[in-house]
Amino acid sequence: MLEIINDYWLFFLIGQYPHGPLGGLAGTLLLATICLILALPCSILIAIGRTGKNRFWRGVTFVIVYVMRGTPFLMIIFWAHFLGPIIFGTSIGAFWVMVIALVLYESAYLAEVIRAGIESLPYGQTEAAKAMGFSRTKTMILIVLPQVMYNSFPALLSQFVSIIKETSLGFVIGVHEFTFAASQVNSILLVKPVEIYLILGLTFFIVCFTFTSAARWLERRIGKSQGVLPA
Amino acid sequence: MITVENVNKSFGKLRALQDISGNFPKGTVTVVCGPSGSGKSTLIRTLNRLEEIDSGRITIDGRDIYEPNINLDQFRMSLGFVFQQFNLFPHLSVLDNITLAPRRLKGIARDEAEQMASDLLRRVKLSGKEHEYPESLSGGQAQRVAIVRCLAMQPKIMLFDEPTSALDPEMISEVLDVMGDLASEGMTMVCVTHEMGFARSVANSIWFLEDGQKHGEFPVDDFFQGTTDPRISLFLSHLNRE
Numbered sequence: 001m002l003e004i005i006n007d008y009w010l011f012f013l014i015g016q017y018p019h020g021p022l023g024g025l026a027g028t029l030l031l032a033t034i035c036l037i038l039a040l041p042c043s044i045l046i047a048i049g050r051t052g053k054n055r056f057w058r059g060v061t062f063v064i065v066y067v068m069r070g071t072p073f074l075m076i077i078f079w080a081h082f083l084g085p086i087i088f089g090t091s092i093g094a095f096w097v098m099v100i101a102l103v104l105y106e107s108a109y110l111a112e113v114i115r116a117g118i119e120s121l122p123y124g125q126t127e128a129a130k131a132m133g134f135s136r137t138k139t140m141i142l143i144v145l146p147q148v149m150y151n152s153f154p155a156l157l158s159q160f161v162s163i164i165k166e167t168s169l170g171f172v173i174g175v176h177e178f179t180f181a182a183s184q185v186n187s188i189l190l191v192k193p194v195e196i197y198l199i200l201g202l203t204f205f206i207v208c209f210t211f212t213s214a215a216r217w218l219e220r221r222i223g224k225s226q227g228v229l230p231a
Numbered sequence: 232m233i234t235v236e237n238v239n240k241s242f243g244k245l246r247a248l249q250d251i252s253g254n255f256p257k258g259t260v261t262v263v264c265g266p267s268g269s270g271k272s273t274l275i276r277t278l279n280r281l282e283e284i285d286s287g288r289i290t291i292d293g294r295d296i297y298e299p300n301i302n303l304d305q306f307r308m309s310l311g312f313v314f315q316q317f318n319l320f321p322h323l324s325v326l327d328n329i330t331l332a333p334r335r336l337k338g339i340a341r342d343e344a345e346q347m348a349s350d351l352l353r354r355v356k357l358s359g360k361e362h363e364y365p366e367s368l369s370g371g372q373a374q375r376v377a378i379v380r381c382l383a384m385q386p387k388i389m390l391f392d393e394p395t396s397a398l399d400p401e402m403i404s405e406v407l408d409v410m411g412d413l414a415s416e417g418m419t420m421v422c423v424t425h426e427m428g429f430a431r432s433v434a435n436s437i438w439f440l441e442d443g444q445k446h447g448e449f450p451v452d453d454f455f456q457g458t459t460d461p462r463i464s465l466f467l468s469h470l471n472r473e
Contacts, residue, residue, distance in 0.1 A: 128318035131279055132332045132384065133308035142335060147322045 001195040008185050012199065015181045021095065023176030025203060031095065031170065031177055032163045035102040039163075040156075042103060043110035048140060050111065051118045061111070068108030073166055077101045081173045098170040098177075106163055113155045117148035154219035161208045161215075168204070178203070232257035232419055233278060233388065238287035240273055247273040248284070249443045255388075260420040262430040265440035266466060271423045274440065275392050278421065279310045291388070308336055311381025315393040317373040319365040325352070325376050326361040329383045337384070344383070351379040355409050371402030375409055382413075389413065391422040407433075427470055431455055439463055 005012075015023020022030060049061035068076070080101040085091050092100075121144060129139040149156075168179040182200040186193050233255040240248040247270045255261050263271045276282040277289060280296060280303060289296050296306060319328050329351065330344035339347075345361075352358055355375040365373055374394055381389060391410065395403040407429045414420055414433045424430065430437055430451065437454045439446045441462055454463070 122316075122318075124314060124316050124318035125320065127281060128312075128314060128320070131281060131307055131310075131312035131314075132381075133304045133306075133336050134332070135304050138335060142331065143320055147320075150322060 028178040042107040046111035047114035117152040157215035270443040311386035
């Protein structure tokens with residue numbers, strides 16, 4: 001196993017780069033990060049719609065969340081893969097297809113995290129803002145969202161771990177990421193699948209465990225600071 | 232300054248306010264008291280439309296605050312509202328809690344707003360707390376910051392909804408002192424409170440509410456000495472027993 005790592009560590013880490021697209025573990029983290037950055041604003045909008053007063057937007061966002069959460073992620077990847085070229089008129093490449101699929105899917109989950117954050121904020125916060133003359137939009141931007149994002153940060157980090165794991169499904173449409181790199185090494189060596197996929201699994205575990213531990217640590221810290229907040 | 236005419240408000244079957252009428256004159260302090268569930272908090276919350284009335288009329292400086300084309304946010308900027316639970320913004324420092332509204336709603340420059348905030352904090356004996364966060368303040372300090380946060384908007388009227396009910400006894404007086412100072416400066420104030428000592432020394436008149444009805448409006452001295460109304464005597468005797 002050490003021999004495989006010794007020979008192929010760079011390939012595991014960055015894929016074919018610079019002779020091809022960035023892949024391997026770097027590709028996975030890049031994909032996950034881009035997805036999180038794009039999904040976050042979408043999820044905030046969905047969460048605002050879900051908790052807002054407007055019945056139309058409440059309905060629309062409800063449907064988005066429940067369709068996305070009620071569909072296997074693989075199905076969404078296939079939709080994006082086959083529907084994407086029809087909508088855009090041209091192939092946008094496996095990487096961006098995967099980004100679209102992940103953003104669609106994860107926006108729904110992140111939106112629920114943020115919605116919970118909005119709903120758990122004491123009502124006195126929005127009421128105080130209202131009494132001072134802040135509009136609903138200003139209240140959301142200046143008072144609600146900063147607190148929600150801070151309080152939800154551990155949960156968002158946990159969701160980032162899910163995203164990292166989900167990137168491995170990009171393998172089925174040929175996205176250059178970590179699992180794809182491992183399978184390429186496997187097709188070169190042919191006889192060492194157990195070792196190769198053990199390396200893949202262990203690396204995923206180490207990366208994800210690091211983030212989950214960080215999330216847990218942050219959760220304790222934030223929880224502690226909230227314990228003494230006035231209601 | 233504030234006129235309330237035949238105001239009614241129900242929550243489902245509960246008639247929280249029944250036909251309430253009266254005036255809160257400019258430059259005076261009115262204490263609204265009564266047993267729990269009497270509708271006093273509901274009444275004060277209708278004055279800045281945190282609670283909507285079902286019927287009746289409320290005017291402030293002659294303007295009907297329920298007229299359809301009123302700019303509600305603009306209107307609320309001219310009233311300060313102090314909550315029982317302070318409702319400071321925990322993610323902002325004391326200074327930012329106070330300057331947020333002047334800066335974002337009135338467009339006052341940061342320097343100017345911060346100077347004003349520091350001056351106000353000095354007045355309520357909280358100099359040096361500018362950069363602390365609400366979580367590190369005691370209840371009495373938090374409530375004084377909440378009052379300053381309202382004052383920073385230079386309101387015409389201050390509304391207090393049980394401002395000392397969530398405080399430990401030793402902190403009540405520091406908040407009442409600030410309110411007393413404010414009253415002596417001529418601020419128009421409506422206070423829902425059980426603090427009868429405060430009412431006796433600061434208020435001009437007292438409204439007594441029970442079961443959503445107004446059982447009269449009394450000059451302070453009459454309320455504490457001369458009333459023959461058995462409900463008020465009972466209410467006062469309950470308070471004295473506490």
